[in-house]
Amino acid sequence: MENPIDEVKDVVRALTQGSAEEQHDAIYRYFAPGAEFEHPFCHKILSPKIDLEIESCVMDEQANLIYLKIFQIFSIWFIPFYRAPVHLVTVLHLSPSTEPVNGHPPPPYDAAQDKLQAVQEGAEPSYAAVAAGEASASEGQQQPQQQQGDRSPSARGSGPKRYLIQKQEDLYQVNEFLKFVTLSPGSAVAGFLQLFATIFCVIGAAMLGPVMKAILPATSAKTKQR
Secondary structure, three states: OOOHHHHHHHHHHHHHHOOHHHHHHHHHHHEEEEEEEEOOOOHHHHOOOOEEEEEEEEEEOOOOEEEEEEEEEEOOOOOOOOOEEEEEEEEEEEEEEOOOOOOOOOOOOOHHHHHHHHHHOOOOOOHHHHHOOOOOOOHHHHOOHHHHHHOOHHHHHOOOOEEEEEEEEEEOOHHHHHHHHHHHHHHHHHHHHHHHHHHHHHHHHHHHHHHHHHHHHHHHHHHHHO
């Protein structure tokens, strides 16, 4: 990807909603060799058809990370009426690549081949012409700087920076993860447990707060005396 923030949405859709050929093409074009994939389930085996919406996309250019907030409807093909609407955050770890789009590395710089090409294009005189006095060796240096730069080793191997996906992580909250297994009831149970834990923390703070206020000043005073 040359513009990850603009291209990544199409890549995700090709991987999750595309045909087998589109998935194959996306993996070999946008993923680095040996790329990692972390997800609690195997999407395309359990759910051949996935409906999703990418709600937001942010890139951390310094860390080479892309964060995607996704809403998807997960359905298992062999369970009738099974639908799990879940939210997740996908983290893509990017790896800069200097390879061109066709996947082949740039050829090594060949000075002799570069000189031959310049002579054939008329940008520089041949050695025979210089030896015969028909042209000076400095004539080739009068060409525009831009043409010289185009044939330099750095220019031959340079180009827009490309990024390959080195690792993909799909992260779910506990209540969202339970929707895969127990659908809405499991999510409701997880929500109830979270609410119970919150109420317990509030009650504990109210009951033990005065005790902690009494203990902490005494402890601080002893520490200062030492």
